[in-house]
Amino acid sequence: MSIRSASAALRLVRLRGAEAMSGSVGWLERVVDRLPDSPVFQFLARHVLVPFWAWRTPVAVAEGGPVMTIAPGDNVQRMMNLVMKLKDPSPIGRAKAALAIAQNVDEIYAGLNNVGTVHFARFVLVGDHLCMFSVYDGDFTNYIRDFIATIGSVFDAVVALIDGGDAVIPTEQNVEAFIDWVHARDLYQVPDLATDLLNQQRDGSATETDIRRLPRALILQLQANPNVSLGSGYRAYPGFSAAQLRHRLEVGW
């Protein structure tokens, strides 16, 4: 390279630097901007960068279900998003799951009714998973324990179809283990307020409050908990228990 061309290149770099400093966009910035959308980078990010980053910055798998609170309004209409991997995810296995629900649905619904604190519950097949989504009042363990005490023997037919289900049936004789089993499959609920997520991750030790860290924190959390509930959900009539609504609607509680 001649002295002349080298000094020209230097001028160019200076010029680019000045452009960048002044806020105009140079070629390097354009490359960097486009990088996240490039297939090569996406491949590397997904298979190398994020796993390495998560390994370097371990984040605990967040617990499922709503957080414990003492505020009465937050202790009713709580969400359970139970996602259970099927032993047999083939169409045959999925059909078995659909049949297990259909054959026992009356008793399951009667059991939920008897628990008394359940607003809604439904079963959904998503890919390889059987899901039970429900809205309940009060403590999660009481809900599951009362449910099992009422119709545990019936629900065993459903649990038997789930990966890892054999370890907790008969559920009536494995209540504590079954509660833990359900808790482990209940989706983590990302806090409604973004700052709460940071607070949860701080673990009480650090003093990090930089809101700009949020997307990174969220990425790491989603690496640990691939499926999550985004917030605790919308409520048309917050603060009322199932029994309060039944009482006010005079449909018996």
Next chain:
Amino acid sequence: MSAMQGAFDPSELQGNILRGYRRAAVRYAVFEVVKPVAARRWLGRSASGGDAEVPAVTPERSWSVRPDYCFNVGLTFAGLRALGLGAAMLAQFPGEFAAGMVRRAVKLGDVGTSAPECWPAPFDQPARVHLVAAIYADDGAHLDAVQRLLEQGDAAQGLRLMGIRNGGNFDGDFVHFGYRDNISQPRFAEIAEHADLGEPIAPLGMALLGHSTGLEGVSWRVPQPSVLGHNGCFNAFRILAQDVAGFEGYLDQTAEQLLADPRGAVLLPPGDEGRIGAGLTRRAALREVVAAALCGRWRNGVPLALSPETPNPEPAVSLTAFDYTDDRRCPVGAHIRRSNPRGAKIVQRVASHTRRLIRRGMPYGPRFDPDRPDHVERGLLGNFIGASLGAQFEAVMYDWVNLGLQDPRITGSNDPILGVNDPATSWFDLPLRDGKPIRLAGLPRFVTTRGGAYLFLPSLPALKFLASLSPV
């Protein structure tokens, strides 16, 4: 071991579970296990009948002559680990016990001034609370004598005394808010003295692991080997400070409010003050009416469910044989009804009669003198015992005492006496004969948690098993 699971032998239990000792004083000594070998040796000697240097663990038995003292031990999860129990056995204990009382604080309402961060020593170091020994006697000299034994030999070598708490009765069964307590307890068919008191007989599995529970078909996990878990139970040991000045002040304030409210005359018709107590002013009588409604019993223990009009019914009524068939007698939100709804209709139908707790408590601190009100700390050293902390103690505290899920008419309110109340939001409905309640507001928090621990109360064979663990 198979023989152990045959016929139920009460003498294998610690003696403070199925019935109370009814002694005048108690001392709780909180220990950290510092040398497991010496601690296990001490535990083994204690569980095997004791000797001149080691007090014997008192087993369940009927007495012809009361012993000079009774002595029992409970272990935290950290304590079991410190004694050398292996990870595989520890993993069989329920999650709430493993977590410990401190980590369940929000669930129990231990927030604000009740939060574990505010607890004084030794409960400010929960990881070092390993063993809680309870000494029961009728005088301080015997308590001191046993404590001296705990400060010598194997005990001194293996255990470090972290702190003590003293309790004592000052007026029989009456406790600091002026109520007679210790009336209603689960009764068991296996205990001969539990004559028919008109309450349902509780299944043994309500108290002890390895027996049928009150939930049909449901059994709790018994940590294995069987000798470790069988006939054991769990105890929520709580130090609960009571604000007596605040409580009496609230009664004053409410009585004034009712004197000014025309509906106060429906609650207590003028001229009827005499049925509340001889010579009472209207204000004093209203105070007692409110005190009875908050608790569900008059201060002498007579239940509103049987005697809603007077604490001195003629003829006398049972203190235990009652139910809540007539809603207008006992407020739905009253303390004893919230924590034990008996046969009343409740939202969680399957939970009827299944969340009962054995309560063993004794007051601490000086008796409150209304003529010289002070704010010296006083309260209750409480033990809330059952086979499952999650299904009994925690379920009662989280869904019933606070939140009030069991009945839609009280949901969103907390127990008027024990609850996590904030004057800005608290309320309590006083039922009236005409059906429309008077809503009391502004209840402050009267009871503050000042310490505690989740304890496992092993059977005597289990204590010997723990003592025999290999050196760690």
